[in-house]
Amino acid sequence: MANLPVLRVALLGLAASLINGCGTHDSSEEQAAAGRTVAAEVQTVQPVSLSLRVETPGLVVSEDQVQVASRLMGYIREIKVEEGQTVKAGQLLFVVDPADIQGQMNQARAGLAQAEAALADARLDHERFGALYKDEAIPKMQWDKIRLQYQVAQQQVAAARAGFGLASNQMRYASVVAPINGVVTQKMANAGDLAAPGRPVLVIEGLKKLQVRTQVSGDVYARIKTGEKVRIMQDGETTQTPVEGRIAQVVPAADPASHSHLVKIDLPAGSGLSSGSFVRVGFATGSREGIRVPASAVAERAGITGVFVVDAQGIARYRMVRIGATEQGQVEIQSGLNAGDKVVVSNVAQLENGDKVNVGGTHD
Numbered sequence: 396m397a398n399l400p401v402l403r404v405a406l407l408g409l410a411a412s413l414i415n416g417c418g419t420h421d422s423s424e425e426q427a428a429a430g431r432t433v434a435a436e437v438q439t440v441q442p443v444s445l446s447l448r449v450e451t452p453g454l455v456v457s458e459d460q461v462q463v464a465s466r467l468m469g470y471i472r473e474i475k476v477e478e479g480q481t482v483k484a485g486q487l488l489f490v491v492d493p494a495d496i497q498g499q500m501n502q503a504r505a506g507l508a509q510a511e512a513a514l515a516d517a518r519l520d521h522e523r524f525g526a527l528y529k530d531e532a533i534p535k536m537q538w539d540k541i542r543l544q545y546q547v548a549q550q551q552v553a554a555a556r557a558g559f560g561l562a563s564n565q566m567r568y569a570s571v572v573a574p575i576n577g578v579v580t581q582k583m584a585n586a587g588d589l590a591a592p593g594r595p596v597l598v599i600e601g602l603k604k605l606q607v608r609t610q611v612s613g614d615v616y617a618r619i620k621t622g623e624k625v626r627i628m629q630d631g632e633t634t635q636t637p638v639e640g641r642i643a644q645v646v647p648a649a650d651p652a653s654h655s656h657l658v659k660i661d662l663p664a665g666s667g668l669s670s671g672s673f674v675r676v677g678f679a680t681g682s683r684e685g686i687r688v689p690a691s692a693v694a695e696r697a698g699i700t701g702v703f704v705v706d707a708q709g710i711a712r713y714r715m716v717r718i719g720a721t722e723q724g725q726v727e728i729q730s731g732l733n734a735g736d737k738v739v740v741s742n743v744a745q746l747e748n749g750d751k752v753n754v755g756g757t758h759d
Contacts, residue, residue, distance in 0.1 A: 432751045436741040437705050438689070442734045445685035445727060448677040448720075452630070453609035455662070455672040459601030461575055465491050465590035466568040476597070478582050482573040488597055491590050493569035500562040507555035510548070517548035577601040580670060600670050605662045607640060609676045610655035618680045621645060625660055626677035626722075629668065637677070637722070638666045686732050687725040692740040693718060696748075702732065703739040705752050711739055713748040 465471075474489040476482060520541050528538040581598035590596060607627055611619070619642060626637040646657040660676065662668060692702050696713055703711040716731030732738070739752060746752075 431747075431749075432753045433711070433742060433745050434753050435711075435739045435743070435746065437737050437752060437754050438692070438740045440686055440688065440728075440732055440734055440736045440738055442684050443687055444682050445687070446679045447681040447683055448626070449611075449615050449680050450675045450677050451609045451611055451615070453607040453627070453660070453674045453676045455605055455607055455668050455670055455674060457577070457580075457600030457602070457670050458604045458606050459575065459577070460580075461577070461599045461601075462595035463488060463571060463574065463597040463599060464593055464595045465489075465571055466592055467491050467493075467565060468591050469493065469569070469589070471584060471586050471588050471590050471596065473586050474582070474584070474596070476579050476582075478579055480579050481577070482579060482599065483576050484573055486573045488571050488573055489590075491569045491571070493566055497566070500559070500566055503555070503559040503562040507552070507559045510551040510555040514545075514548040514552045517545040521545040571596070573599060575599060575601050578670065605666070605668065605670060606643065607660040607662060607668075607674055607676060609658050609660070610650070610653065611658055611678065612655055613649065615678050615680060616645065616649075616656040616658075619645060619658070619678055623679075625679075627660070627662070627666075627668075628675045628677070630673040630675055638662065638668065640666075640676075685719075686728045686734065688728055688732070688738050689740045690721060690724050690726050692738050692743060693726055694743045694746075702728075703743060703746050703748075703752075704732070705737040705739060709751050709753075711746050711748065711750045711752050 469491040472490045472492045475487050476489075482488070521544075524533060524538055524541040527533045528535070577599040579597055580600045582596075583598070584590065584594075584596045621642050621644065623642050625640050625642060627640045628637050640660040640662050642658060643661045644657075644659040646659075649656050658676075668674065688702060693716075694701060694703070694713075699715050700718060701713050701715045704714045705711055714731055717729045719727030719729045721727075739746060
């Protein structure tokens with residue numbers, strides 16, 4: 396029992412030594428971290444003028460669009476192309492059953508043969524009675540009747556030939572060919588369906604010139620004009636470089652239901668967009684003051700987007716920010732930074748919170 400105070404003192408001493416040891420170890424780690432230096436470039440944040448934009452959904456369409464229909468009434472025998480297929484001008488698209496037209500041709504051919512036979516008889520009468528009239532063997536009234544019959548026979552042959560030619564041309568329309576080079580974007584009928592004049596069977600879009608069509612409100616309509624440049628992004632893409640389009644037409648008349656205006660925007664060649672794609676169109680409607688930093692300055696740590704801000708002692712401090720649109724390699728910072736802050740813009744992947752930044756120096 397007399398030894399208990401001595402044992403208690405020994406245990407307290409051991410605990411104190413462990414605490415001091417841990418404290419010394421943590422302190423050495425902090426010093427090691429504080430001593431880590433990373434070479435990087437630093438940029439002072441300056442306010443800049445940012446465009447105010449209104450985004451609207453749009454659709455890429457071909458300016459050269461053709462709806463292909465049959466000029467005949469008849470059942471579609473076969474369709475030679477599919478949606479998405481590229482076709483050339485003059486290529487066979489579909490065939491209409493020419494049974495009805497074939498009957499008309501046969502009828503016209505028979506009518507022509509009958510008219511030509513009648514003309515041959517009328518010609519013989521004209522020659523025979525002409526000779527008799529010269530010999531004054533028949534009266535003038537009878538000769539005039541023969542002449543009239545010959546003229547009528549000639550006219551009937553001409554009409555029969557025209558009818559046969561029309562039927563032949565109609566027969567040619569049974570095989571429908573592509574009017575332009577392009578892509579089949581819609582197939583609106585199938586083999587066995589009834590084709591009729593004015594009822595489209597296929598839609599073909601040319602590849603030469605694409606446009607974006609979108610609807611804008613009256614407020615945006617009042618702020619834009621033909622010839623201005625707009626930003627176009629494919630719907631769903633956030634990392635894609637925007638395509639620069641040019642406003643080709645702004646329709647003054649508003650849609651009576653939505654009170655919006657149709658805007659047509661020309662796309663540059665090689666835009667990478669295809670007909671039928673959905674896009675977002677950004678119209679510049681003014682400007683405001685904001686902050687931008689190079690895209691290389693933005694990092695992600697533990698799922699948090701931020702930048703490294705260098706303090707007065709040259710220590711990098713990770714700061715969470717809210718980012719906006721990226722344009723020409725510059726990212727808009729909507730919150731988290733102020734003008735005058737010094738931001739690390741290179742070698743960000745090597746940095747950790749608390750590292751010392753050596754501008755132009757070497758990595759330790």
